[in-house]
Amino acid sequence: MPSPSVRVAKANRLLASLPTASLERVLPDLHVKPLHTRQVLQTPGERLAEVVFPVEGVASMVSMGDSGSEVEVATIGCEGMVGLPVFLGGEKAAVEIFIQVPGEGLHMQAATFKNHVERDPTLVRTLLLYTQAMMTQVAQCSACNIHHSIEARCARWLLQTHDRVKGDTFPLTQEFLSLMLGVRRATVTEVAGELQNRKLIRYVRGVIEVRDRKGLEGAACDCYQLINGEYDRLLKRPRKTS
Numbered sequence: 001m002p003s004p005s006v007r008v009a010k011a012n013r014l015l016a017s018l019p020t021a022s023l024e025r026v027l028p029d030l031h032v033k034p035l036h037t038r039q040v041l042q043t044p045g046e047r048l049a050e051v052v053f054p055v056e057g058v059a060s061m062v063s064m065g066d067s068g069s070e071v072e073v074a075t076i077g078c079e080g081m082v083g084l085p086v087f088l089g090g091e092k093a094a095v096e097i098f099i100q101v102p103g104e105g106l107h108m109q110a111a112t113f114k115n116h117v118e119r120d121p122t123l124v125r126t127l128l129l130y131t132q133a134m135m136t137q138v139a140q141c142s143a144c145n146i147h148h149s150i151e152a153r154c155a156r157w158l159l160q161t162h163d164r165v166k167g168d169t170f171p172l173t174q175e176f177l178s179l180m181l182g183v184r185r186a187t188v189t190e191v192a193g194e195l196q197n198r199k200l201i202r203y204v205r206g207v208i209e210v211r212d213r214k215g216l217e218g219a220a221c222d223c224y225q226l227i228n229g230e231y232d233r234l235l236k237r238p239r240k241t242s
């Protein structure tokens with residue numbers, strides 16, 4: 001399987017933030033593969049075989065509650081990577097990560113990734129900065145789920161997804177959205193209907209179309225700007241725009 005070009009690799013913001021020499025060292029060991037809906041990239045308690053740098057699509061990090069219900073704690077897209085336990089030395093993950101919106105990712109074997117980390121201090125620094133940004137996202141999303149309205153949270157989530165896909169449309173079922181927001185499907189229908197009535201989105205047969213980006217930003221809570229601001233500050237590369 002051929003390695004990606006520099007242009008393709010730089011579609012991932014974490015990789016794009018690496019100095020040219022560091023990026024060129026990891027490039028031969030990266031391989032482009034499709035990411036399919038519901039594909040599990042990280043399973044709790046299992047050793048990770050590879051790390052993934054998404055270039056398009058969205059992965060959802062979910063934690064299991066005592067009742068068996070799943071709660072989303074973060075999303076991962078073209079700004080980051082799946083496989084932080086490999087970098088941090090824990091080897092095994094405590095939470096599940098699966099693909100929610102399909103796309104493509106750059107995959108690398110975990111053992112190969114660890115070799116790069118051991119040899120390249122610049123890569124280590126970049127991954128530490130990304131880890132800090134991810135911790136901010138997890139903390140802010142946890143607070144957001146408690147303190148902000150469902151509509152504001154929904155708008156924030158749709159914006160984060162819009163940032164990580166090509167164009168203005170992406171597949172999203174009510175089942176997925178209810179899981180992400182931690183609410184019943186009937187509530188999702190009501191909230192999505194309100195955003196549609198305001199002509200911010202169009203939602204038909206499991207497909208979302210963002211029709212008024214600026215209006216959706218106005219409907220979202222401040223968490224969207226706070227989380228993105230931290231990624232911008234730490235990775236020092238502009239966000240992908242539609």
